[in-house]
Amino acid sequence: MNQEQIKSFWNDHPCGDHIVGGLHQRFDDDYERFFAAYDAWRYDQESHIPAMLDRVDWRGKRVLEIGLGQGAESEQLIRRGALWSGLDLTDESVDRVRTRLAARALPYEDLRQGSVLDIPWADDSFDLVFSHGVLHHVPDVHRAQAEIHRVLRPGGALVAMLYARHSLNYQVSIRLVRRAALAAAYPLRHSGRLARAPMLRQHLDNAERVGLRHYLALDTFTHRSTDGPLNPFARVYSTQDARRDFPSFELVAASKCYLHAPPLPVRRLSLSGRRMGWHLWVRLDARPESTPAQGVPAETAWTDEFGEVSL
Incomplete structure (x- = not known):
């Protein structure tokens, strides 16, 4: 598996595009209609996202978002006061997000096409890095997390959503x-x-x-079962897996959301995703350069909720 295969897949299948009919198909390149339909679908399906974002103080922080999709969370972060920059592996996503932000006259710092394996910013550039549903698609996640650590300022943090193993x-x-x-x-x-x-x-x-x-x-x-049968790579995470794969960081908070298990009709059930949700949100604080990661502790009961450990 190589990065070009992953790039090709996501360039041809931008996140969520097919679910609402396709920007270049059903919407005939009408970006405004497409974004409205996409956002309505996304925040109906994943209604927890705005509340999860509200648990982080983005105001005035230099924020790098890695993996942009249709730019829905990019817009959310900017509206919450982030000094936002974005990075995506694909030209398609970068073009869509640039169009979204311009149409809404939303201010941002920078927007680039590039790889998380070689982040095109200098050391100590950001206060926070945000990545929703992306890092579990990166085979060389150890290199990716080292690059994220490099561009974070001392005391910075990574907030990420990863697919949950215990879901x-x-x-x-x-x-x-x-x-x-x-x-x-x-x-x-x-x-x-x-x-x-x-x-x-x-x-x-x-x-x-x-x-x-x-x-x-x-x-x-x-x-082949997370983002369609053509998806080239995905992995799932427990909190223990996150500690292992992000050794440059300390896991300080975690929470699960989004009860989702097709073809099972779980949306009809009035159940929380707190125990068996598909989305594992984590906050990982950057370790000082001289502080090595400790041994990976055993997985414990689910007590480290975002609501109990401030982001």
């Missing part, structure tokens, strides 16, 4: 339900009965190409 989506939907469904459908892959299920059809094509057993191996299947 209903991963433990039940991905590990059990979806793999079982694919195994059951595999003998029917040439029957024509699945023509109206394009996502399942793509999974079956993937499985036939590499072999069903290999495709259903959990490491492989996880990549």
Whole structure:
């Protein structure tokens, strides 16, 4: 897996684009209509995001956002007073975010195309780094976190959303339900009965190409089950995993949100995502250069909520 493959996928499949019909398809490049539809969908599905952002004091802080998607959170951060700069691996996302911010006359510091593996800013440039749903798609996350640490000022912090290992989506939907469904459908892959299920059809094509057993191996299947069957890379995180993969930081707060586990109809249930939510929000404070990471502590009960540990 290399960065060019990841860049190509996200350039062709900007986050959430297909769900509302596509900027270049249904909306015929009408950016305002597209952004309105996208934001309405996003904050209906993930209504916790604004409240989570409100737990951080962004005002007057130099903030770097890594991975921009459609710029929905970029706009939220700027409206909360951040001195915002943005970085995305793809030209497509950079162009969309630039268009969004210009249309809304929102001020910002800088916006660049580039890689988290080689962040194009000087040392000690930012007070905070924010990344929502991006770092779990970076294979060389150790290098990425070192680069984030480099551009943070002393006392800076990374606030990130990572896919949660201890979630209903991963433990039940991905590990059990979806793999079982694919195994059951595999003998029917040439029957024509699945023509109206394009996502399942793509999974079956993937499985036939590499072999069903290999495709259903959990490491492989996880990549293809978080952001569509063509997604090249994804991983999931517990708080222990976050401590391991971000050794230049100290994990000081964590919270889970967003009960999401397709095809299970969990949105109909009045349940909180606090225990089994798909989104793990973490605050990681940058360690001083001379302070090595300590041994990874065992995972503990879920008591380190954002509400209890201030961001």
